[in-house]
Amino acid sequence: MLIQLLTNKYPGMRLWLSQRLSAVIMAIYIVLLVVLLLVKQPAGFKDWHTFVSLIWFRFITFLFFISLFIHAWLGVSDVFKDYIFNKKLRAYLQIVVDILLVVYLLWVSIILWNI
Amino acid sequence: MQKRQQKSRPKNLNLFTIRLPINAVVSILHRASGMVLFVMLPFILLAFQHLINSQETYSSLVQLLDHWFFKLVLIGMAWAFCHHFFAGIRHLLQDVHWMTTLQKARFSGRVVLWMVGVSVAIFTWVIW
Numbered sequence: 001m002l003i004q005l006l007t008n009k010y011p012g013m014r015l016w017l018s019q020r021l022s023a024v025i026m027a028i029y030i031v032l033l034v035v036l037l038l039v040k041q042p043a044g045f046k047d048w049h050t051f052v053s054l055i056w057f058r059f060i061t062f063l064f065f066i067s068l069f070i071h072a073w074l075g076v077s078d079v080f081k082d083y084i085f086n087k088k089l090r091a092y093l094q095i096v097v098d099i100l101l102v103v104y105l106l107w108v109s110i111i112l113w114n115i
Numbered sequence: 116m117q118k119r120q121q122k123s124r125p126k127n128l129n130l131f132t133i134r135l136p137i138n139a140v141v142s143i144l145h146r147a148s149g150m151v152l153f154v155m156l157p158f159i160l161l162a163f164q165h166l167i168n169s170q171e172t173y174s175s176l177v178q179l180l181d182h183w184f185f186k187l188v189l190i191g192m193a194w195a196f197c198h199h200f201f202a203g204i205r206h207l208l209q210d211v212h213w214m215t216t217l218q219k220a221r222f223s224g225r226v227v228l229w230m231v232g233v234s235v236a237i238f239t240w241v242i243w
Contacts, residue, residue, distance in 0.1 A: 020207060020210060023203055023207060024207065027200070027203070027204060027207075030200065044173075045167075045169075045170045045173035045174070048166055048167055048173070049167055052167050053167075072149075072152075072153050072156070075146075075149050075153070076150070076153055079146060079149075079150060104156060104157070104160060107160055107164075108160065111160070111163060111164050111167075115167055
């Protein structure tokens with residue numbers, strides 16, 4: 001029923017919901033990160049390295065960045081739709097943003113993989 | 116008939132005389148801070164990479180961020196982040212119909228602006 005509601009009845013709801021879900025995931029991650037940083041208080045390169053090299057931390061960080069890129073994609077699209085009235089220009093800018101976000105995703109994957 | 120009616124409606128788009136209500140201020144800053152964060156994304160990723168790559172990159176990052184100019188940039192980014200975070204939580208709560216009357220929304224808007232101010236002040240105090 002939910003699928004029906006989100007696809008046929010209100011197609012825009014899917015984007016709306018994605019933006020909210022990704023926001024909730026990021027908010028939880030941020031709170032967790034702040035608590036962890038306050039508890040561990042990493043100082044110096046070694047501390048930071050051990051802090052981020054934990055496998056579960058890398059996993060949730062990856063989840064965070066995926067949410068962030070979805071969230072940013074939706075947010076920037078909305079801003080473009082509101083302020084850029086030339087449809088051709090808007091489409092080109094959107095492609096630039098899409099490519100940037102894919103590159104960022106690859107970049108984050110490489111960073112987290114190579115720790 | 117309808118066209119004439121639309122034409123005679125009063126219009127005020129003078130940016131110097133429009134005073135935005137607090138809800139509009141929190142909302143437009145949410146959007147602006149979101150764009151700031153999007154533009155800063157590559158620099159955030161670059162900093163993250165330097166932080167954990169090696170001892171040398173870590174030291175160069177720490178040295179760079181010690182400069183007053185980059186501290187100001189960091190404070191600006193902290194503002195954008197805090198505003199987007201707190202105003203975003205406010206929007207999420209409004210989505211589930213919490214504090215949606217005009218009075219309560221004005222109150223929560225003020226709470227958001229205060230929390231942003233206090234967080235940025237703490238951040239500035241910690242890094243300086």
